[in-house]
Amino acid sequence: MSLDYVKFTPGFGKFMPKEYRDMVDFGPFGKKTSVSQVGTFKEILEEHPMCAGCAMTLFIRLAMIAFPNPEDTITVGTAGCGRLAISQAAIPFVYGNYGDQNGVASGLARGLKLRFGDKPKDVVVMAGDGGMADIGFAQTLHSWFRKEKFTTIMLDNEVYGNTGGQESGMTNKGQVLKMAPLGKKFEKMDMLGMAKVAGCAYVATVVPNNPRRVESVIKKAVLIAREVGPTYIQAYTSCNIEYAIPTEKVLEDCNVVENDRYKFSEYISDEAKEALAHLYGYKEYLPKPAKAIE
C-alpha cells in the first residue's frame, strides 16, 4: 500500500514534473540503497535552502539514504536549521511546535501501531541540540523513559543556528556566543549518558565525514526502535556560519571534533543485539559459539 502512494495514477505520469517522475522511476522506495551507490539513484533529499558547506545537510542526506524503509518512514522535527532541509524531502515530515518532537512522535508511533500493527511504520525524530536538549528536554527524556518505539537523532551543531548563533545546552563550556557574552558557564550536556540512564536500547555518536558509519548507525537505530525500544543518535553537524568554519574546511573540522569530543561510540543493549541478529541477519551480534575445550 505504501509504495502505491508514491506512484502515479495510471495515465498521469507524463504530466508530472520531472523531479517527481525521477523519484518514482529512480528513487529509493521499495529498494535497498546504500551510500556507496550515491549518484546512481534519486535521493529523497536533494534540493534544500541550507547554507553552502553545511555539514548538517550532508548528515541529513546520508541519514535519509540509510532509512531501511523510506516509503514507510515519517520524520518529526522542530524549529531549527534541520527542518528547512528535512521538510524538502520526499517523505512525510511533521513540524509542530517548539520542542514538541518527541511528544508528537510518541502519539504518532502509538497511533500508527494501532492502525498498522506489526507492519513497519518507522518514526524518526530529527531535531537540533536546542530543540532536544533545551526546550524539548522533558519530552525527549520522558519518551525514552516510557520506552517509546521510535528513533531520536540530535543534529548537534552546538549552537542555535537558525536564530542566529546563541548558546545552547550542548555548547561547550567557555564558548563565546550570542547570549553567552562572557563564554558559556557550564559544561556541554551529557545527553548520551542520559539516554543510557533513561533506557535507550541503542545509543551512538557519529560525525558526517564517515558516510558508511552514518549509514550503519542509522539503519541499526531505526530497526532497533521498530523492534525493541527507543534509540538515540547524537550527530556532530557543525555550523560553519556561527563557528566561522571556512566552507572547504568543514570536513576537516569534523575530523578535529571527532578526535576531540565526538569519538565514535556505540551502545547496544543485549535485547537489541538479539533482535538485530535474529530478525535482520546481523551476524556480528549472534551469540559467540563456545570455544572448544583444548
Added chain:
Amino acid sequence: MSDSLESEVKTNPQGDPITSAAPAPATATKVGRKDPHAEAKKQKIVTPEYMFSEAPREREFITGSECAKEAVRRSNVDMSIAYPITPQSETLQLIGVLYGEGYVKEFYRGEEEYGVMSAMAGGSRAGVRCFTATAGPGTLRGLEPIASWPGHRLPLVAMFTCRVVNAPLAIQPDNIEIAYLLNCGMIVFHAENQQDLFDYIMKAFIISEMNDVTLPVGVCCDGFFVTHARGYCAMQDKGLKLPAREAWRGAVPVLDAENPPARLSRDAPVQKSNFMAYNIHAVWQQEVWAAVERSRKYIDLYMDGLLEAQNVEDADVLLIASGSMAGQCREAIRMCTEKGIKAGLIKIRSLRPFPTKELRKLCAKAKLIVVPEFNYVGWLAKDVATAIYGYSKAKIVAGPHVYGGMSMPVEMIYDEIECGLTGKKSATVPSSAIMGTVDPDEVAHFMQNI
C-alpha cells in the same frame, strides 16, 4: 439507607478502578478466567443519528467526570493521553479504567500538558481518534500545541474542566481559560451540566471528523460544578458505540505514509521555510475559520442548534449565558416571573462558531440584556455585544461577574435586571461595562472598554 432512596443505578461507583488492574497471575489453568475486554468486544457500532436521536436511554445519577467516561465509552476512542490536574484528574483516571476494560485501545500518562497536547497531535496525525482533558493552568501550559491543532487540521476532542489560572494559585471554578481557547481556531462548546457534557463529547467526535470541518473540538464545562457534582444523565446502552474514525476522510491527509500527498509541511504549503509568503499563511488561517463556519450545519443537526432559547418571546429582559451560569439564570428568571418581569434565557451551547445570526434575531426586540459570567473579564459579554451591535437597541449589561471560584447568587443577577430596568446604579457592575442606548459617546466608551 432504604432501598427506595438508593434506587438509582450507578454505573461507575467510586472505587471501580480496580477493574483496570492487570489480570491476576496465570494459575495452573486458564479455564474460567474472565476476559477483561469481553464487554468492550461486544459493543455494536451504530450510526451517529441512531445513537444521538433514536437509541433508548436510561437515566442515571452520576458526576460529570463519570459522564465524560460514559461518553468516551460509547465514542469508539482509540487513544487517550492523561495528565492529572484538579478538577480534571478523575476524568482521565476513569478513561484509564476504560483502557483496562478495552473500550479505549491506547492510553498513557504523559509528562505534562505540553507533552500531552503534542502527543494528541501525533495521534490525530496517525489517523486514530483521540481524547484528552485538562483544566486551568494545564490548558495554558498546553496552549501552544492546542493553538496549533486547528492549523494542522487535527480532528480530536479535548475537554476543559475550567478552573482558576492566575496567581494566587487556586483550584476553584472560574472559566477565564475559555477566553484563551476562543481565538485558537478550534470549535468550542460549553456544557451546562452532566447531561450536556455527556452529549457534547460524543457529538464533538462526529463533528470534528466531518470532512469539511476537520478541526479539534474543545468541550468546556465549569470545574467542580459539573465534574464533581452529581446530576441526572440519560445515556444509551453501553453496548453501543459510534463508528470508528475513518482516517482517509480528513480535509488534510493523515501522516501514515499511505495517503498522498503526505507532506503537509511541503505540499500544503504551510511552514515551507522561514521565508514563507504571508499570503499563504493568510489563506490557511482563512480556511481554518471557514471550517469553523462550516461546522454550524452539523451543530444544528446534532446539537439542536448553537443556542437554546427559553421564554424569549415577548421578553423585555434577556439573560444570555453559557455553561453552568445558565442554571443560575433559570432561577433568576423564576424570581423575575414572581415579580412580574418578563424575562427569558438564551443559553449558548457553541461559543465557536458563535451564534451571531441567531442572537441578532432573538435580541432584536429586547430592552435589556444581562450577561452574567464566572470570570472577571466578561468574554461572553464581549462576543454578545459585538454580535448584536446595530441589530438591537437593548441596553447590555456586561455582568454581574463572580470569579476565583465563587458561586453566583441568583439575587445578584436579579439586582442587575432591576437596576437595568429602573436606571438605578448597579452596586457590582461598573458603568463602563454597560452599553446604553442614549449617548453615542457612552457606546464608544463601552466598546473600548469591553
